[in-house]
Amino acid sequence: MKNLDYQQQGEKVILNTYARFPIAAVRGKGAKVWDADGKEYLDFLAGIAVCSLGHCPDELIAVLNEQAETLWHASNLYWLPKQIELAEKLTRLSGMSKAFFCNSGAEANEAAMKLARKYFYRQGQPDRYEIIVFKHSFHGRTLAAVTATGQPKYQVGFGPLPEGYLYADYNDLESVKKLIGPKTAAILLEPIQGEGGIYPGTPEFMAGVQQLCDENGLLLLLDEVQCGVGRSGKFFAFQHYDLHPDVVTMAKALAGGMPIGAMVVSQRASSGFMPGDHASTFGGNPLVSAVGCKNVEIISNPSFLEQVNARSRQLTEGLRLLKDARITEVRGQGLMIGVAFTEEVRPLVTHCMEQGLLVGNAGSQVLRLVPPLNITESDVNAALEKIQAALAAWK
Ligand SMILES: Cc1ncc(COP(=O)(O)O)c(C=O)c1O
Known part of the structure; x- marks a missing residue:
């Protein structure tokens, strides 16, 4: 079954309480998720700040x-x-x-x-x-x-x-x-x-x-x-x-x-x-x-938390370097980061998905980034590139 099949089937039987995006999440490993059409995403939403060790962690x-x-x-x-x-x-x-x-x-x-x-x-x-x-x-x-x-x-x-x-x-x-x-x-x-x-x-x-x-x-x-x-x-x-x-x-x-x-x-x-x-x-x-x-x-291991803070600095600094007049502020703590915009961000979330990046919103004008806490340095760089590309596509 493809994304569209799941959407049509779901609309028939699932109570309509969520404004869902038109993909079906079928598999995950580490910071990656795949949809039913086989598209791969880097997951910077982590099930809304849930999958802190990534998806299906071996431990x-x-x-x-x-x-x-x-x-x-x-x-x-x-x-x-x-x-x-x-x-x-x-x-x-x-x-x-x-x-x-x-x-x-x-x-x-x-x-x-x-x-x-x-x-x-x-x-x-x-x-x-x-x-x-x-x-x-x-x-x-x-x-x-x-x-x-x-x-x-x-x-x-x-x-x-x-x-x-x-x-x-x-x-x-x-x-x-x-x-x-x-x-x-x-x-x-x-x-x-x-x-x-x-x-x-x-x-x-x-x-x-x-x-x-x-x-x-x-x-x-x-x-x-x-x-x-x-x-x-x-x-x-x-x-x-x-x-x-x-x-x-x-x-x-x-x-x-x-x-x-x-x-x-x-x-x-x-x-x-x-x-x-x-x-x-x-x-x-x-x-x-x-x-x-x-x-x-x-x-709770102190060395794990040190890594969270290192990735937090990397992600925050990278986001502050993004050039887009619609960004008003980058704020947060640790790996709970919001990028505030002058307009509603739902279209940007969709552009990020098109670039293969899952992100969310916090309120209507704030992009929410809550990746797995064990996210790697290279995945943070990859996410920043995808956000830059999504911003360019978001007219
Ligand atoms: C701060 C806070 N409290 C409570 C909740 C509700 O949690 P749940 O959806 O597990 O009931 C949430 C969910 O987003 C939350 O962010």
Whole structure:
């Protein structure tokens, strides 16, 4: 079957929720993906910041196969050795106390927001349920996560939305201060806003948010679903700052493409949940946890993260040398890079695909580059050449 056949077949049976490009992805290895017509692409989107070791990495295949022969699923009624091992790694790397596992980023944020409310409920302060969130944020598509998402386009038509969400301006501390009151439970933010256009939090802003949390007894919830697990050049993006969060959520890259979500929780916040308060059938099952353990072991290696930073410098510098009057800014951190344009970039994404390069957008006017974290120097050069060619073709 060819790309067009898959498109026609898919349109008949797949609910129309995505504006898909007209190719079918059928195979991947390393930083390469092939479509059903046999065309090869260099993948600088990596399944939207998921396949951080590239496609079908041998190290993960080995543990996946081994676990597939051992135990796939047993339920969270029992202790699961690989889940415990993954929790040990994530709590050690984050300096946090406990971990909870689920299946996606939205669910991880849902868990974080429920934990914040239950924490204050258990403290005898059930009226403290408000969560301060940010305009242009993105936290996922469940009803609570979409409410926390400060972009009305994702919320329209889904009302009534859960109450208790207040929207501040990112990187504007005064706007946060104004919203704090006796009902405030927590502040939820992405250390680097992703879907909103790749905006890193400024050091002053992040320090100020931490101070506001400390002064007012608020929980600090960080959404590292996209920017975590090595993407920013440190294992956790919050480690670029001097922060002591109460919850850090992650998903996407945590198991290299196996569906997983997680939150790690500080000692004090962990008292918010008791048995029965929250659960997930598949959360942290043996198969995803085994892959997650190997993936985290590889990505957390300091020499691996040094390479992420080296490739980040190479890619950022290369992008800044591109000559195109429509480019207004190149920004980001690690291998989470946005190129801002004066106009909508979807046609440019298509031109890149024609050149054999997969990229994405973050918001309508920002090109998003989130390649595998183990991308090579020569692949970065090849991507820069393809972007240059795509810019030339984009009239
Ligand atoms: C920062 C952030 N949070 C949450 C999510 C939602 O994750 P998921 O699609 O796995 O539910 C995303 C997805 O793009 C994200 O970028």
